Amino acid sequence: xxxxxxALASWGGARITEMVVNHRPRTAGVAKYxxxxxVKVILDLITVKFLLSFSSKPIQLFGGLGFLSLxxxxxxxxxxxxxxxxxxxxxxxxxxxxxTILLLVISIQFILMGLLAELLxxxxxxxxxxxxxxxxxxxxxxxxxxxxxxxxxxxxxKGGDRK
Numbered sequence: 001x002x003x004x005x006x007a008l009a010s011w012g013g014a015r016i017t018e019m020v021v022n023h024r025p026r027t028a029g030v031a032k033y034x035x036x037x038x039v040k041v042i043l044d045l046i047t048v049k050f051l052l053s054f055s056s057k058p059i060q061l062f063g064g065l066g067f068l069s070l071x072x073x074x075x076x077x078x079x080x081x082x083x084x085x086x087x088x089x090x091x092x093x094x095x096x097x098x099x100t101i102l103l104l105v106i107s108i109q110f111i112l113m114g115l116l117a118e119l120l121x122x123x124x125x126x127x128x129x130x131x132x133x134x135x136x137x138x139x140x141x142x143x144x145x146x147x148x149x150x151x152x153x154x155x156x157x158k159g160g161d162r163k
Contacts, residue, residue: 003041004048011052056121062114066107073103 077100083089
């Protein structure tokens, strides 16, 4: 995860810059960077992407996957019914029936997982007295009024840090 500290710091509001450093060539030994390490980096990248994109709105990820599964499950169920009506195929021996059941159950599980994750995120933010969302800038309001609005939002815990 250390490779992604700049991305996480930028997400938290820090300014990131690059510095020129003096890299010395290896004097002894061989690099231990193999395929196993590459897999770990890819998993870390997926974790960081999830944290940056869906940490405050997990229902969008899990709900989307659930909805996609629901669409494919419904489509395969429709194919099973059409096969029964049109070709008089036995539904119980049809593997598409089992795929339909599996996809529909998975869709329900994904949606419920998204709702549970949403509850966990809300509970976490409330227990830490942290705002769920941070207001970066208030547009269309005079500066004097913006300051008052920002202070009011901070005092209710609904707003957040103004950057």
